[in-house]
Amino acid sequence: MDKEFVIAIVGGTGSMGTALALRLAAPGVRVIIGSREREKAKSVVDSLKDKISGGRLEGDTNQDAVKDAEFVVIAVPYEGHAKIIADLKGQLAGKTLIDAVVPLQKGRPFVPPAGSALLEAQTILAGEAPVIGAMHNISALDLQDTKAPLGDVLVCGDGAEAKDKVMEIIRRIGATPYDAGPAGNAYVVEGITGVLIALNRKYKSKHASVKITGIDQH
Numbered sequence: 001m002d003k004e005f006v007i008a009i010v011g012g013t014g015s016m017g018t019a020l021a022l023r024l025a026a027p028g029v030r031v032i033i034g035s036r037e038r039e040k041a042k043s044v045v046d047s048l049k050d051k052i053s054g055g056r057l058e059g060d061t062n063q064d065a066v067k068d069a070e071f072v073v074i075a076v077p078y079e080g081h082a083k084i085i086a087d088l089k090g091q092l093a094g095k096t097l098i099d100a101v102v103p104l105q106k107g108r109p110f111v112p113p114a115g116s117a118l119l120e121a122q123t124i125l126a127g128e129a130p131v132i133g134a135m136h137n138i139s140a141l142d143l144q145d146t147k148a149p150l151g152d153v154l155v156c157g158d159g160a161e162a163k164d165k166v167m168e169i170i171r172r173i174g175a176t177p178y179d180a181g182p183a184g185n186a187y188v189v190e191g192i193t194g195v196l197i198a199l200n201r202k203y204k205s206k207h208a209s210v211k212i213t214g215i216d217q218h
């Protein structure tokens with residue numbers, strides 16, 4: 001994969017977006033943080049700049065953030081998911097979408113009418129860009145500490161080439177990706193986050209994550 005790829009994070013001003021931006025900027029990836037408000041994106045970038053050594057973070061509206069990007073991460077709450085994908089439709093050809101969205105209602109997981117957030121995005125985009133699900137089960141808390149060890153990342157989706165590229169990005173941030181199957185598996189991967197939230201509540205933790213064992217591939 002091109003070493004100099006650009007990645008936009010739609011909803012990049014939130015917990016997940018800022019943490020992922022720090023992780024990606026650490027190895028020198030150019031990251032554009034997207035927001036519904038350009039000024040908010042710029043001020044979030046300013047607040048993060050002293051945490052990275054290079055100057056590879058930028059901020060813009062979601063619409064403008066995706067223009068230059070080869071990869072577009074969707075990191076908005078589920079309530080805004082379908083609308084944001086529909087709003088971006090027409091600008092995503094040639095890009096790969098990385099959908100990190102977990103359908104949650106009051107902290108509990110549910111299966112949306114489309115079958116999963118990933119399938120919802122895929123249906124809305126109708127083939128304009130491959131949609132790969134990833135990062136659902138990793139906490140922003142772990143991501144934001146760029147020196148903390150990361151757990152495993154289950155990656156699902158239908159485009160083999162796109163999935164390989166996303167797995168490469170996940171290696172780049174220091175996590176271990178696993179190909180967790182086709183887009184049809186996304187509801188399971190998204191739902192695991194609901195289990196992790198329950199584990200956090202039960203065991204008074206903040207960053208439960210998944211660990212795959214029994215596979216000798218890395």
Ligand SMILES: NC(=O)c1ccc[n+]([C@@H]2O[C@H](COP(=O)([O-])OP(=O)(O)OC[C@H]3O[C@@H](n4cnc5c(N)ncnc54)[C@H](OP(=O)(O)O)[C@@H]3O)[C@@H](O)[C@H]2O)c1
Nearest residue numbers: 011013014015016035036075076077080101102136139140
């Ligand atoms: N936090 C985690 O540890 C974590 C872990 C795994 C997966 N996830 C998933 O990642 C996604 C983002 O999580 P988060 O914790 O970062 O969420 P968040 O902080 O609540 O929201 C992220 C950003 O989304 C934008 N946003 C909020 N409501 C929106 C709407 N209705 N339409 C469009 N944009 C909206 C906001 O940015 P602007 O106001 O700047 O537009 C906000 O800063 C969620 O789907 C979550 O399930 C989170």
